[in-house]
Amino acid sequence: MNINDLDYFNQLIKQKNFSKVAAAFNVTQPTITMAIKRLEREFNTTLFLRDRVHNELIVTPSGEQLAVHVQTILSELQVAHQELNHLADQHMVLGLPPIIENYYFPKVAAELQRQEILENIQTLAGGSVWLRNALRDGQADVALLGSTEPLAYRTLVAEEFDRQPFNIFVSARHPLATRKRVYFSELKREKFVLFNSSFVHNTAFNKLTRRNHFRPDVVFRATDTHVIMNLVAENVGVTFLTGIVDQHRDDVVRLELLDDEQPAFISSIVTRTSHVLTPMQQRVIQVLRATLEE
């Protein structure tokens, strides 16, 4: 059996049209016909019903079932390709969401540099949700991810290294600036400056607004903490961030939340279950652990 046939099959499941699949792979239409025939013979079953009456291609239960396996086979191959590329180049790709890159990574980088392995690390930036997929697809080998629940995915191994409460940040000129702690419900009338939706902050924030039954007035969304903090300082709105962000400014005040059952910002070191760590990668992970879990 040839991987090509699986590729063709996979596309046919999606496109449901032999000719279009052929075009997509730059081969002629009979090629696809033959490929599917080969698979049908190999598995001794019918995978598609060519319904000429309604002019549509119907996937049989066998076809549906095979499609599931073919998917994992193809993605497994894709991951293998990427992993072996990284191995050949002697580098590893470390996924880092901006917040973690800003507030945890400097410490790590210093140690990695001391051990002369920083040069072997390529970082990949992106929101935690996006990075989780990149990790699954083999684009990244290791990632530091934020989440509001402990990460539990089939294909990933996560090791929690920190858990931070979320805080509210307001301008020093804001009425709440004299407080140390607030209930989330006290923020019903506030304007918010927040991260955009690729950040876990939003999951947590949404949980809290839903629990407190209000629709927040979000006046701006950004992807950069400093932009958000500057807006907060200008009293454009208040924000919702972890305590780990920059606190070295006197024009912004941090307030703790008094609510019970607050969501937490959980940071984890995550790898694929299928990933075999090289000695270099093991050292990197050990540095991550040693530096982050303290």
Place this chain on the structure above:
Amino acid sequence: MNINDLDYFNQLIKQKNFSKVAAAFNVTQPTITMAIKRLEREFNTTLFLRDRVHNELIVTPSGEQLAVHVQTILSELQVAHQELNHLADQHMVLGLPPIIENYYFPKVAAELQRQEILENIQTLAGGSVWLRNALRDGQADVALLGSTEPLAYRTLVAEEFDRQPFNIFVSARHPLATRKRVYFSELKREKFVLFNSSFVHNTAFNKLTRRNHFRPDVVFRATDTHVIMNLVAENVGVTFLTGIVDQHRDDVVRLELLDDEQPAFISSIVTRTSHVLTPMQQRVIQVLRATLEE
């Protein structure tokens, strides 16, 4: 890329000898050489180091990494083959450990027969541990499994339908027969008649003996409840079983355990995550649910 090449590669990882792999597949040795070359070109890397000095084949890190993926790919294909076979034959294979077959399945079978789908079900007997692997490898499509902990495996979905405490059964002539409840520690000096090690009962039993710091005197092990019960009735020893076993005899007395934190016999309906249920299979599972979860 050809699946054959992956097969050859997989064997070579295990056997570390080109000629032997060739022999195993009934092909000539250059075939293997070429197959590995193709893979090395495809992945643009070296998979094996041919160490002629020490006359051994060394797997490179890339080789190790690829091996992991090749394994899952091949097993995925194997599962696909079996599943499609079952689909074509319009049957499903239901894994049943003997205890569950005896004490839960009769009810289920009656209902399945009423719905005329019993004929489509092939049962596969075996211990819960063995059946778990059979399910993973595609030999079974659905299984009812016993366990002492909730089942949580990457590739399997489990749905608990019952949880039973374990009980002690003694002969009516036994000194403890007048009691209703005992502590497990009171059984230190007893002789035991038990199931053999392919049953989860053992896991639970061992937990209790360890917790109570004693080495049980096991005088006999069997695979059949009735054999065990007959021996207990004859006062050969006492036994440790779930309460669901046959209680319609007056020569044996059931005692509950008074211990805190007792292990439980958890019964679950288990399927593969990758398995697509046909309408027939869905009906079967619905019958299982309806009959068992009540």
Place this chain on the structure above:
DNA sequence: AGCGACTATCAATATAATTTATATCATCGT
């Protein structure tokens, strides 16, 4: 009836895998 959108069939051709035969390389025994 004829056209358009699909899929199947088949002989010819192109591509790829396997075999057969032989070469290379390192080791071991004498």
Place this chain on the structure above:
DNA sequence: ACGATGATATAAATTATATTGATAGTCGCT
């Protein structure tokens, strides 16, 4: 040092397999 042995590699010939190009079949639509 020499030849035998066990292992993998190489190259040409052979065999097997995939793809193409041309064409035919089927159905709906107008």
